[in-house]
Amino acid sequence: MSTHIHINPQSSEPIFEQIIFQVKDAVAGGKLSKGDKLPSVRELAKEATVNPNTVVRAYECLEREGIVIRRQGAGCFISGNKSALNLKERKNRLNGLLKRAVTEAFHLGFSQGDIQKAVNQSLKELRFAEKRDK
Amino acid sequence: MSTHIHINPQSSEPIFEQIIFQVKDAVAGGKLSKGDKLPSVRELAKEATVNPNTVVRAYECLEREGIVIRRQGAGCFISGNKSALNLKERKNRLNGLLKRAVTEAFHLGFSQGDIQKAVNQSLKELRFAEKRDK
Amino acid sequence: MSTHIHINPQSSEPIFEQIIFQVKDAVAGGKLSKGDKLPSVRELAKEATVNPNTVVRAYECLEREGIVIRRQGAGCFISGNKSALNLKERKNRLNGLLKRAVTEAFHLGFSQGDIQKAVNQSLKELRFAEKRDK
Amino acid sequence: MSTHIHINPQSSEPIFEQIIFQVKDAVAGGKLSKGDKLPSVRELAKEATVNPNTVVRAYECLEREGIVIRRQGAGCFISGNKSALNLKERKNRLNGLLKRAVTEAFHLGFSQGDIQKAVNQSLKELRFAEKRDK
DNA sequence: GTGGTCTAGACCACG
DNA sequence: GTGGTCTAGACCACG
Numbered sequence: 001m002s003t004h005i006h007i008n009p010q011s012s013e014p015i016f017e018q019i020i021f022q023v024k025d026a027v028a029g030g031k032l033s034k035g036d037k038l039p040s041v042r043e044l045a046k047e048a049t050v051n052p053n054t055v056v057r058a059y060e061c062l063e064r065e066g067i068v069i070r071r072q073g074a075g076c077f078i079s080g081n082k083s084a085l086n087l088k089e090r091k092n093r094l095n096g097l098l099k100r101a102v103t104e105a106f107h108l109g110f111s112q113g114d115i116q117k118a119v120n121q122s123l124k125e126l127r128f129a130e131k132r133d134k
Numbered sequence: 135m136s137t138h139i140h141i142n143p144q145s146s147e148p149i150f151e152q153i154i155f156q157v158k159d160a161v162a163g164g165k166l167s168k169g170d171k172l173p174s175v176r177e178l179a180k181e182a183t184v185n186p187n188t189v190v191r192a193y194e195c196l197e198r199e200g201i202v203i204r205r206q207g208a209g210c211f212i213s214g215n216k217s218a219l220n221l222k223e224r225k226n227r228l229n230g231l232l233k234r235a236v237t238e239a240f241h242l243g244f245s246q247g248d249i250q251k252a253v254n255q256s257l258k259e260l261r262f263a264e265k266r267d268k
Numbered sequence: 269m270s271t272h273i274h275i276n277p278q279s280s281e282p283i284f285e286q287i288i289f290q291v292k293d294a295v296a297g298g299k300l301s302k303g304d305k306l307p308s309v310r311e312l313a314k315e316a317t318v319n320p321n322t323v324v325r326a327y328e329c330l331e332r333e334g335i336v337i338r339r340q341g342a343g344c345f346i347s348g349n350k351s352a353l354n355l356k357e358r359k360n361r362l363n364g365l366l367k368r369a370v371t372e373a374f375h376l377g378f379s380q381g382d383i384q385k386a387v388n389q390s391l392k393e394l395r396f397a398e399k400r401d402k
Numbered sequence: 403m404s405t406h407i408h409i410n411p412q413s414s415e416p417i418f419e420q421i422i423f424q425v426k427d428a429v430a431g432g433k434l435s436k437g438d439k440l441p442s443v444r445e446l447a448k449e450a451t452v453n454p455n456t457v458v459r460a461y462e463c464l465e466r467e468g469i470v471i472r473r474q475g476a477g478c479f480i481s482g483n484k485s486a487l488n489l490k491e492r493k494n495r496l497n498g499l500l501k502r503a504v505t506e507a508f509h510l511g512f513s514q515g516d517i518q519k520a521v522n523q524s525l526k527e528l529r530f531a532e533k534r535d536k
Numbered sequence: 537g538t539g540g541t542c543t544a545g546a547c548c549a550c551g
Numbered sequence: 552g553t554g555g556t557c558t559a560g561a562c563c564a565c566g
Contacts, residue, residue: 082243101235102256109216207550223352341565350511369503370524377484
């Protein structure tokens with residue numbers, strides 16, 4: 001497999017955000033690990049038939065979040081680092097994220113149990129550094 | 135308290151979406167219930183110092199989602215209805231929502247336990263029709 | 269032919285609803301299909317001599333109904349999807365729609381046979397996925 | 403039973419239009435016939451807890467359509483007349499009405515057969531002057 | 537060049 | 552007084 005990134009041009013989600021999420025998802029799911037090299041801008045642009053500038057933008061965002069490191073002439077690599085934000089800010093974001101998601105789920109008509117199950121399902125697909133549940 | 139809606143003009147989140155989320159949050163949290171009247175377009179626009187059209191837009195979106203009903207000359211009221219989408223669509227959206235949130239939480243460096251705790255905390259703040267937690 | 273959309277500014281029907289109906293009609297009649305691009309907001313606004321915001325509003329409504337997908341920088345495309353509403357809601361709407369239309373037709377002085385013929389005529393102009401007429 | 407008119411204040415349909423439709427529906431269904439008296443403006447306003455001006459407006463519209471006749475001091479009566487429009491205009495309206503309804507039904511995902519069945523169901527509830535089916 | 541968001545302000549429809 | 556529709560025009564985001 002060359003890349004794990006597939007763009008859905010039908011989606012109303014901006015292409016650069018699709019790229020960002022797929023990289024984050026691949027890292028969270030263990031398909032990409034520290035040191036792995038992402039495809040070059042040109043390579044990914046060609047494969048996914050998107051504008052190279054769009055790929056550049058996605059990689060820039062990923063670098064700003066600390067998920068990748070771009071090295072001149074060498075390429076773009078998974079940093080393996082976790083967020084550099086302080087605990088307070090991280091907690092703020094965590095709570096905001098989940099409050100949003102849970103509120104939307106409520107309005108979709110799901111119960112507490114439904115939501116917890118869906119969260120656990122999503123968690124199972126991720127590869128946490130220290131596995132703490134069986 | 136006149137309204138529960140406060141706008142952060144600094145936020146990168148569009149104003150109309152801030153309004154939408156705050157209404158959804160108030161409904162999910164039981165602060166607004168079926169039949170309750172939202173502030174009038176002009177009233178909220180004045181209070182939040184935003185353009186009336188921006189409020190109209192938020193109310194239109196809430197109506198399309200079935201959360202409020204707007205009545206000419208009367209105002210905008212909480213419908214009390216849940217989603218009219220079919221189960222497949224609702225499950226798709228639920229999974230998408232939570233997968234995104236959980237992946238972001240992972241990249242913030244939180245563990246499975248941290249995420250589950252934060253979800254449970256968010257769930258506790260909502261007012262589900264039939265309380266099912268143990 | 270550039271666009272199929274023509275606005276009647278004399279009509280009491282709001283302009284944005286005229287646009288919506290003409291797009292729905294073109295899709296139902298097979299003139300627009302999945303993936304087809306609608307004219308850009310500015311292009312249609314110029315052609316139909318209406319304000320771009322009015323076109324935006326029509327496109328927003330069509331997106332909420334799932335008929336089109338709007339993509340930043342790319343344009344507005346026919347989704348090819350059918351309604352994501354649940355069966356109960358769809359039946360409610362179907363019955364409401366037809367009861368209204370049939371009652372109005374009655375008051376125009378038409379017989380059952382006239383109405384059925386007119387319905388069949390309208391049906392013949394649509395392009396259903398699987399043709400089932402005898 | 404005093405009146406057949408019940409207003410749903412929850413609905414986003416304007417109240418005066420709810421009144422108009424219910425009168426039309428009662429006439430088409432044979433519950434109201436030529437010469438029958440509608441409740442007085444004050445009576446209906448009180449029963450339905452709506453503004454008298456709203457009732458006046460509905461009655462005015464019904465008179466303009468030729469469905470009722472208002473007689474000073476006496477009240478508002480079903481005329482028993484059919485539309486006074488010429489055949490061409492009536493056919494235009496019939497086709498427009500049904501084209502709209504059928505197009506919306508298409509986008510709700512119903513088949514030709516579903517739509518025909520729903521039309522026949524609606525037709526069965528009406529009382530045509532000359533019964534022409536079994 | 538494409539759509540997205542927002543402000544400002546006019547005039548109309550409902551009750 | 553309430554919301555509904557529309558125009559005009561600014562500035563931003565995506566590709």
